[in-house]
Amino acid sequence: MTTTTPFPTATILGYPRIGRGRELKRAVEAHWAGRLDADGLRTAEAELRHATHERLIELGLGRDDASIPETFALYDQVLDAISLIGAVPQRFAGREGLDLHFALARGDATVAPLEMTKWFDTNYHYLVPEIGPDTPIRLTDRTVVDRFAQALGWGVTTRPVLVGPVTLLALAKAADGAPAGWSPLERLDEVVAAYRAALALLAEAGAPWAQLDEPALVSDNLPTPRGLLIEAAGRAYRRLAAPDAGPRPALLVTTPYGDGAAALPALAAAGVEAIHLDLVRAGVPEAPGPRALAGTTLVGGVVDGRNIWAADLAEAADRLEALRRVAESSGASGTAVATSTSLQHVPHDTALEHWDDPVLDTALHDWLAFADQKVGEVTTLARGLRAGRSAIASEIARSQKVLAERAEAPGVCVPAVRARVASLTEADRARVGYPVREAAQARRLGLPNLPTTTIGSFPQTADIRRARAAHARGELDDAAYESRIKAEVARVIALQEEIGLDVLVHGEPERNDMVQYFAEQFAGFAVTREGWVQSYGSRCTRPSILWGDVWRPEPITVPWTAYAQSLTSRPVKGMLTGPVTIIAWSFPREDIPLSEVGDQIALALRDEVADLEDAGTPVIQVDEPALRELLPLEASRHADYLAWAVGAFRAATAGVRPETQIHTHLCYSEFGQILDAIAGLDADVTSIEAARSRMEVLPELAAHGFARGIGPGVWDIHSPRVPSVEELAGLIGAAARTVPVHQLWVNPDCGLKTRAYPETEATLRNLVQAARTVRERIGAAAARRPAFTQSHDADQALTGVRPAGSIDL
Ligand code: MET
Ligand SMILES: [Zn+2]
Missing domain, CATH: 3.20.20.210 (TIM Barrel)
Incomplete structure (x- = not known):
């Protein structure tokens, strides 16, 4: 490891990439329609990423502390990870560059695309990697490095984000022709080698931190049992973080969408520098032991990345304080604040909205937090974590007041609706036999x-x-x-x-x-x-x-x-x-x-x-x-x-x-x-x-x-x-x-x-x-x-x- 940049106290796991005016949609669709060439698409991408970085800085994230995650993808973050390791099924042979990229995503005149399915318990769809015993796996794509270097050129030190190697393989399906019972996880070592090569390039380009997302470690809904995935993660991250592995950025491993507590000991023992836990979906974990988290920053995902309600700041601050006690009693090097998941699941900004009913309009603007408002919540909570709860007393008081008003607002509880639901019987849910x-x-x-x-x-x-x-x-x-x-x-x-x-x-x-x-x-x-x-x-x-x-x-x-x-x-x-x-x-x-x-x-x-x-x-x-x-x-x-x-x-x-x-x-x-x-x-x-x-x-x-x-x-x-x-x-x-x-x-x-x-x-x-x-x-x-x-x-x-x-x- 070559970096000494501490983990930023306030960050988000990811940000909507579609653009406030859906610029990405327009550019990509223009490219597909033949109205925008590859260079034009790359320019549109650069403008969008640049605007995003500047917006996040305006909202309180740091220009040079690696608190801005680079989660851009032209189509899908899993597709980017597939491209990174070159795991392209044979049927796509002969295509390259953006043609290959979009053929994998959408098929073309002669080839069927990768399958698409839902990302964990969200309505986001990813492309399913197809990996067999013979699928080529090695670093073949520099996009993640190029994006980092380009942002650095704009004066912003971002934190490159990749789908982690275990999650990539846990979500993959065995390619056609793989032996019965064969699992893509059998290729973990080669995938880890490709990621190591990517991390080395990122270090060379000057990235102090990289983020690897490992939501597979919280899911019981994948073909491989969770315990085995956690073991695999222990092996993978020991190799990725190994002291003799050469220069690399410090690693943040995230466990969004569920309870990452079971994965915490394995990740900490592997030697990664920061571990994120989703504290919206799960409680604060037990302290894993006196020195168990030495050298690690615990990142508390207390601001909900999945929903659009303004946070209960008092409750979130309580959780962060509890997390800090766990960190301190386990020898961790710090505690930081983040969102529970990427913000890719919420819209950009409540300021873009207005509702015709003036009462509802005022109420909703108080009750809601979209991505930009959530960044504000994260930076507020980070201030509370650094300077003590009293430093954010007025924000907490306002949050309490809004929650109390919402509970009493007309339409929130309609007695006739409650009574009808309460009177439902089993007979109301049954038809005659088929x-x-x-x-x-x-x-x-x-x-x-x-x-x-x-x-x-x-x-x-x-x-x-x-x-x-x-x-x-x-x-x-x-x-x-x-x-x-x-x-x-x-x-x-x-x-x-x-x-x-x-x-x-x-x-x-x-x-x-x-x-x-x-x-x-x-x-x-x-x-x-x-x-x-x-x-x-x-x-x-x-x-x-x-x-x-x-x-x-x-x-x-x-x-x-x-x-x-x-x-x-x-x-x-x-x-x-x-x-x-x-x-x-x-x-x-x-x-x-x-x-x-x-x-x-x-x-x-x-x-x-x-x-x-x-x-x-x-x-x-x-x-x-x-x-x-x-x-x-x-x-x-x-x-x-x-x-x-x-x-x-x-x-x-x-x-x-x-x-x-x-x-x-x-x-x-x-x-x-x-x-x-x-x-x-x-x-x-x-x-x-x-x-x-x-x-x-x-x-x-x-x-x-x-x-x-x-x-x-x-x-x-x-x-x-x-x-x-x-x-x-x-x-x-x-x-x-x-x-x-x-x-x-x-x-x-x-x-x-x-x-x-x-x-x-x-x-x-x-x-x-x-x-x-x-x-x-x-x-x-x-x-x-x-x-x-x-x-x-x-x-x-x-x-x-x-x-x-x-x-x-
Ligand atoms: C995503 S399911 C779509 C069902 C709907 N009835 C339709 O045809 O569009
Ligand atoms: Zn459908």
Whole structure:
């Protein structure tokens, strides 16, 4: 180690990189569209990073103390780590530079991208590394060094941030062709060697500190048991920090999103110079022993990086004081203040917002802290840590006053809502048995085998977005807006009829976002204008703020769905967003339990479901794509969460008659751990992302004995690539070998709102044709077995040929 720069007393683990005006989104999308070349993109990146550094200095971080983390990435921080170590799958050969970078992220005309999934329990999506025994691993990319050096040239000493080696491998999947049971962690030594080489270059460039993020060390939800990950981290960091390893920056290892206490001894023993603990998600750890933390700074993540509520400064100061006692009694060299996680999960600045209701506007500005306000909280708390609590007495008093006012504000507690939730019974969460429903729905809907449908949204044209924005600004009156949306619904219905889909949707043109749309209509929510948060790549969402008790003043989706149904004799599916997803993709209140918030939303949705049913809607889908995302990282908290999450879905949906078909939709997660919960939702049909992970979920569902309808996605909608009829038929055939045909539905992975019409139309035509092709093959297969031709159900026809009604196509 060559540096003696002490760890800064105030820091954040990361900052939003999308830009206050979403500059990154604009630049990257311009590059993809061919309007901005590689140099132009690099210039836009530099301007954005430079502006970020200057802003953070203005907010109180230091210009030259390594307190400013460099967490910029053009697309994804995990992708940057994959590039750092050159772990590029063979199928990308022949590409380089930004073309390779974005091909890994999005695929191109000839290659499928890396899989994408959710980062810990957040709504941020990362690209999944594919690592096999033969994947090349060595330092091949200097981006992290170049960014540091460039900032130094601007006069700012940043702290480069990398996804840590253990987390990178813990999140990786074994590459195709790896032996069964092989784990990417077997490549840890080589990955550590590549990181060592990167750290040496950073030291040479003058970096006093580097940050390695190791959230894998807090998670029980990864394929490798946590104990083994902690052991691996002990080995990895002993090598990275070894005195004879040559020059390197001092190392901060972070453990955000959960309880890092179990990893603390191994990290400290390895000799890293600073260890961060998330003290929002977990308590202050026990002191590990008199000299256990010698030479280490303990960094307390007391300002919540995941939520947007102003901190309770008194409580945070208490935690920091407790952490300092642990540090002192363990021989640590210091205590510092930080955020619990990167701030990439919150918007930039509350100053960019205003709410039309003046009372709410004042209240929310008091109650909220976005990234910039959180930096202020960190620097305040650091001042308290250095100079004593009295130095920040006025800030603490103000924080107490705001919290007390919020508890009393109108709308925060609505007695009628509380009473209705309290009176919910088990009967309110239960439907009649599935066989009764299945028969009633088959009679009512009369669908073929392998019915085709979509997940809800159709492409959002520029014209539709403009109309919605003009309506929101008051420039387009209600009547004109309504006729514009109706015209779009009519177009989408006609298109689906022409393509030949079996269950139609209205296309969701009236929705800006599947959660915000409901948040705008339910009481208890506020929506933001500029509160963008990166979801994946250049895609951002604006999470709504759930601040009060939730109820539904009036029907929301019924007129659009009923209008769509009036245009066609085919069944139209009503589309709603489920309670867990509304919570996950909002910033929920934390002053009452999430289980109670879930039931409040469930009852608001239950009213909507009842109105849809009364309007004649035969199929109602309640999307729960975030069911897995909110699963707590600690195994000990799973059961409680799943119980309330499933209970809320059932409270929303169980009021319908047997002949009303309830669908749900799940996407972009690993589902293995929540199969019981998926079954527990008791939906008649579950559509589930599967194309991008090549149908991995199906054997698990089949083995689980899942007996109701399943629609494994056959089109990965995150890429504009149009799969051929043969490719789609192949996927449907693969599904039919695992799941009984009578249970199977055919649909894309997810909604189509981010796609354009050309690829959407082409793919949906192929999808319908593929379903027909497979139906014919099934018919032919059934015809080859004369003893069974009486049956209309192909899988039934083949019972006795293969177990569980599966079929070889
Ligand atoms: C992220 S899940 C999306 C579901 C929604 N119904 C849509 O089609 O857009
Ligand atoms: Zn989806």
